[in-house]
Amino acid sequence: MREKWVVINKKEEFEKLSKNVKENPLALRILANRGISTVEGAKKFLSPDINNLYDGFLLKDMDKGVDIIREAVINNKKIVIYGDYDCDGVISTVILYKALKKVGANFSYHIPHREEEGYGMHSGRIQKLKDEGYDVILTCDNGISAFEEVKLAKELGMEVVLTDHHDIPLKEVDGEFVSIMPKADAVINPKRNDCTYPFKHLCGAGVALKFSQCLYKKMGIEENEYKELIEYAAISTVCDVVDLLDENRIIVKNGLKMINKTNNKGLIELRNVTGLQDKEVNEYHLGFVIGPCINATGRLETANLSVDLLITEDEKKAKDLAKKLYDLNARRQDLTKESAERIVEKIEKENFHHNKVIVVYDEEIHESIAGIVAGRMKERYNLPCIVLTKGKEMPKGSARSIECYNIFEELSKCKDLMSKFGGHPMAAGLSLLEENIPKLREKLNNICTLTEEDVKPVVKIDLPLPLQYLDEDLIKVIEGLRPFGKGNPSPLFAVKDVEIDKIWLIGKEKNYLKLRCKIPGKNSAIDGLSFDKLEYFKEVYIDKYGEEVFLKACDSNCIRGKIDLIYYPNVNEFNGRRTVQLMIKNLRIS
Known part of the structure; x- marks a missing residue:
């Protein structure tokens, strides 16, 4: 199915920002495209100050939940953190673990085994926790759908504080869907209909961070100390694919700075084993390198391994656990490749x-x-x-x-x-x-009411940008808009009728595409790379010029023709030399 290329048109918002905000016009155009049209919104986006995080007590039931945990700490009641086995559940557990340790709580944690218990709270486990003397359950990244499990815990005389971010369950009443929640002692979830918290898109770790902020305040601990937990919340915020705007942008932008200076032994060793020790870690590394390693334990063994990695103070243990996570993720990658191939076969059959x-x-x-x-x-x-x-x-x-x-x-x-x-x-x-x-x-x-138009792939272009305008200064402006992700995707630019004169098939399996693109009006060129468009390029090029011409081009590395491109520019560093290059996202023959 051919993609639909659409240039985002937010002219009114852009003009409004241009008049009131002193910033590079390209940056302002991209901000307008992201739905930011006020001076205040632009300032918050461009300067995501850690001090602009919202007060956690604005979350409905936060005061109730914190009071329950505070009273449990004072009276030495046994608290169990009830987490989840994905990256967000692991990180949420780590945040609450560090917070409860800081306030001197009598506590432990439990993360369900994916195959034995499955997602969320489990009645058998709740009974066991009661038998082991636990008085309070504090969930993270789960609980909002645990109606029977919360009911059981309450019948057993336990107190239950739910911290979650998942959508509130719906129940059909007289033909309409209404929200329903478990009858816990406190339900802390920004998506509650009756919650007036200014930002609805926190991940589970974001809610856990807010809970820690409020707990520290109630326990008389210096409020700034909770900010040490932001580096962990940043990992989840990227990996759980929530909008990287508003408060989430503050968490990730500042969390990345902390991760690059981290003292956490587990994170240090995870950076080492994944080859990131000498690199500036960015949101890509969180989402596609570090996060998958944390996730792999819950997928193939037990997520406790990931929690242990991030809470250990023992350097050797951290090194061993980091290697374990890395190996499990490599195994997961192999399983994914095999399974995806089998599912494609089944779908098409x-x-x-x-x-x-x-x-x-x-x-x-x-x-x-x-x-x-x-x-x-x-x-x-x-x-x-x-x-x-x-x-x-x-x-x-x-x-x-x-x-x-x-x-x-x-x-x-x-x-x-x-x-x-x-x-x-x-x-x-x-x-x-x-x-x-x-x-x-x-x-x-x-x-299903989806139409053919609904399912047609749409590629949204921020603006047309001819290649002659690209230089390191412009790329620096673009990079200043990071972190990129959901809600703030990498900006995409388009250019038509680009003349190409060189082609290389690169990579170990020769399955990546590299094209040399001539810059109009200059006696120079710029290289473009694509990691997923080789087969498509081959198909459309052969359709226009013939297979023999394509095969000769690949043999000689010389090619002719013009293409339209959608790209993202960056700087390639190799052997001490820096050059601007294009990451090709989409292409078509002109």
């Missing part, structure tokens, strides 16, 4: 890609990578995708969606077919009986 919502079941897939595979399928077909595999008691899996399809809302309409589900508009987890899988597929597709 069963013609599921002709549905509006893909629902596919494969018993052989490791349940821990169902979400990654679902994400790959969503990218491949640009359709909402649910990948299910064999669970301990019943099939379970993960859903990943596209921008215009709220997977959480749509699954809510199929609640009767599932034993358990929860998530966000873009991602969800679910469990259901095997006989209900075809019924779920049928119902989701029957109620």
